[in-house]
Every structure is written in C-alpha cells, then in structure tokens.
Amino acid sequence: MPNLRKALLLNLAAIAFGPVLFAGVTLPSRQSTEGFIAYLLINESPFPGDKAHRSERATMRAMESILNVLVSRLVFVPVPYRQTDVASVQTDNILEIITAGGVRGQVDGFYRASNGRLMMVDRVGERANHLLNIANTGQPGRFARLLNHAVTVSSEYTRKTTTPYDPYARLTAIQSIPVTGRAYSWMTDQSFYHPGGNFIRIPDSSQGAHGGNRFFSLRSRPK
Numbered sequence: 520m521p522n523l524r525k526a527l528l529l530n531l532a533a534i535a536f537g538p539v540l541f542a543g544v545t546l547p548s549r550q551s552t553e554g555f556i557a558y559l560l561i562n563e564s565p566f567p568g569d570k571a572h573r574s575e576r577a578t579m580r581a582m583e584s585i586l587n588v589l590v591s592r593l594v595f596v597p598v599p600y601r602q603t604d605v606a607s608v609q610t611d612n613i614l615e616i617i618t619a620g621g622v623r624g625q626v627d628g629f630y631r632a633s634n635g636r637l638m639m640v641d642r643v644g645e646r647a648n649h650l651l652n653i654a655n656t657g658q659p660g661r662f663a664r665l666l667n668h669a670v671t672v673s674s675e676y677t678r679k680t681t682t683p684y685d686p687y688a689r690l691t692a693i694q695s696i697p698v699t700g701r702a703y704s705w706m707t708d709q710s711f712y713h714p715g716g717n718f719i720r721i722p723d724s725s726q727g728a729h730g731g732n733r734f735f736s737l738r739s740r741p742k
Contacts, residue, residue, distance in 0.1 A: 544654045544666045546647060547674070552614060555637050556673035559617060559629055560585055562643045563705075564669070564730050566650055567661050571708070571731025575661055579668050581730025583683035586672055588702050588734065590682050592616050597699035597737060600717075605703045605737070686726050690736055693719050697739035708733040717741045 546561075547554030560582040565572040572578060592606040593613050602609050608619040614637065619625040628640040654662035675681040690700045698719050706712040708728045713720065718735040721727030727734050 544651060544663050546651065546666070546670065549639065549644070550637055551677075553670075553673045553677040555614060555617065555629070555639075556586065556589075556677065557669045558639060558643060558647055559626060560669040560672060561647050561650065561666065562628065562639075563626075563732065564665075566665055569731070573730065575665060578665055578730040581732050582669055582672050584685075584687075584702060584729055584734055585705055585732065586676060587682055587685045587687075588705055589613055589616050590676070591685075591701045591703055595701055597701075597739075599741065600699075600737065604717075687721060687734065687736060690721070690725060693721065693725070693736065698736040699739050701736060702734035703737050704735040705732045706735070707731065 546557055549555060549558060563585055564578045564581040566578065590613070592602070593611070593616050596602045596605060606616050606619060607625055608615050610616060610619075617626050617629050618631045618637070620630075622628065622630040622638075622640065624630065628643050630638050632638050650662055650666060654660075654666050672683060685701060687702045688700055690698050692698060696719055702721060704714040704718050706714060708731050712733070714735055717738040719738055721734045721736055
C-alpha cells in the first residue's frame with residue numbers, strides 16, 4: 520500500500536504541476552575499474568559550493584584532463600623517461616597507476632589493502648555520498664550532470680578505451696623550454712604546489728588549469 524500511495528501522489532503532482540523529475544544518479548561499484556576511476560574524478564574535481572568551482576565546464580574539463588594524466592602515465596611514457604619516472608611503478612594496469620605508493624601515494628586517498636582490495640579513505644566516500652544526496656534531491660541539475668559526466672568519462676575509457684580530447688598532446692615548448700607534450704601530473708592550482716623534478720607547469724595561456732587543478736608536462740631533455 521505505501522508504494523501505491525506514493526505512486527498516486529506522484530501522479531496527482533504530475534497532473535497539477537507537470538512531471539516530477541528525479542535525477543536517479545548512481546555510481547558504479549568502488550571495486551570496479553569504472554567505479555574506482557569515477558570516484559577519483561569526483562574527489563579531485565570541484566562541485567558547486569567548493570571554493571575552486573568556477574563552472575560546470577571547468578569541472579568537466581578537470582575530470583577529463585585527470586583521466587588523460589593517468590592514461591599518459593600508463594601508455595604514453597615519452598622517451599627518454601621510464602614509466603617508473605612518471606608513475607612510480609611499472610605496470611599495464613591503470614589501477615596500479617592510481618594506487619601506487621599507498622594511501623598517500625600517487626593519488627592521495629586511493630590505495631590497495633594488504634589483501635589487494637581496492638580502497639579509498641573515508642572522506643572520499645563521504646563526499647561522494649553527499650554529492651549523490653544533493654544530485655538526487657528534486658529535479659536533475661548541476662550536481663547530477665557533473666556526477667554523470669564522471670561516470671561517462673570513466674565508463675567510456677574502461678569499456679571502449681576511449682579517452683577525452685587532450686589539449687596538451689601537441690605541446691612542444693613552455694616558456695622556451697622544450698616539453699614532451701601531454702600532462703603527467705596534476706596538483707591543486709596554487710603557485711607553491713609543484714611535483715618537482717622535470718615537471719613543467721602548463722601555463723594559463725595553454726589552458727593549464729581546470730577546476731582548481733594545475734597540470735604539468737615534462738621536459739623533453741631531463742635535467
């Protein structure tokens with residue numbers, strides 16, 4: 520009876536006010552490659568209300584560029600670098616790129632337990648649940664679109680090996696310094712954050728920042 524009563528109320532609301540829409544956003548399992556990547560993209564990108572949020576498009580571009588960094592570390596390692604130079608591991612598995620170094624490793628908060636199980640710190644799941652609650656309250660809006668974009672980007676990669684457009688792929692120089700092209704690191708967009716070594720900050724003139732994240736390419740000739 521409760522379900523019947525709910526359906527009746529929804530039908531009455533639809534008659535009186537038009538269709539009642541709900542976003543119905545869900546996230547893939549955290550133990551799947553698709554889900555693990557989606558949670559990472561959501562955690563690393565700003566949503567409305569976050570200090571770094573500027574626009575939906577900027578957040579979507581941040582998600583896309585972060586995935587491209589992971590893929591570049593996996594399959595586009597430039598000569599003369601080794602994969603261990605840019606990813607800290609030698610692997611053909613994107614999950615190992617993400618979890619390299621443990622809980623405070625390559626991607627803060629994403630790691631494997633001692634039994635190999637994919638893990639993320641509590642704050643990551645709490646943030647995702649909070650965003651899901653907002654997205655699924657009322658009519659579909661910004662939060663739903665951003666969460667769905669994270670899922671789409673991750674699923675397109677895991678199911679079809681399709682990656683988003685990479686605006687950094689053809690970079691050849693930054694401030695007269697020859698670079699390899701592509702981005703191989705990202706950090707919070709503050710001048711005092713830098714991965715060090717042979718990483719070169721991609722400037723605003725080359726769209727080097729999206730959604731509060733700054734992206735970094737590599738010197739063509741290591742120091």
